[in-house]
Amino acid sequence: GAVVSQHPSWVICKSGTSVKIECRSLDFQATTMFWYRQFPKQSLMLMATSNEGSKATYEQGVEKDKFLINHASLTLSTLTVTSAHPEDSSFYICSAPLLGPDYEQYFGPGTRLTVT
């Protein structure tokens, strides 16, 4: 099946710093990727849709100036958490649909962010 990777798998940073998380589709091209956030013992919540060649679209309540998304190529999307605070500590997961909405989406392994 299709493979999506994320880097890093975990990161610890100090409050006020910025952190970049990469999501790559390894064996297919993805014009669209999705970013999710998961707090402990909760389900995944969609944060934003990353669109290659255009601006990301954010879900209601997600601060676009805090969570910067760049879809630089057909295989790479990055999420930058700017001026991170402890409440941003979470599990961040990306996904990419192989084809259209009728088809399975492939998920990255996730990135555990801890802000101290």
Added chain:
Amino acid sequence: KQEVTQIPAALSVPEGENLVLNCSFTDSAIYNLQWFRQDPGKGLTSLLLIQSSQREQTSGRLNASLDKSSGRSTLYIAASQPGDSATYLCAVTGTASKLTFGTGTRLQVTL
């Protein structure tokens, strides 16, 4: 706005039992429904995908059904094993390929 609910929130069964996990969704305009497994601190493992035109899918000891008109899906696990212990998530695909995830069922299979 699509809402996806899973019942029960947690379940503990002895090894060997058959069990059913439930998923319900409020908007029947979906492309498909997926069941995932998530181990603690890990990412998602896709188990089954049911297209909106399908009624069920099977993979090994797993069987998932979909009743789109009533907004319900079930995941049936036969002959449960301790290795099945995990959180199970259902998710529906709506417009623009967006997934809405359910609240999850934490399953523990005991020896």
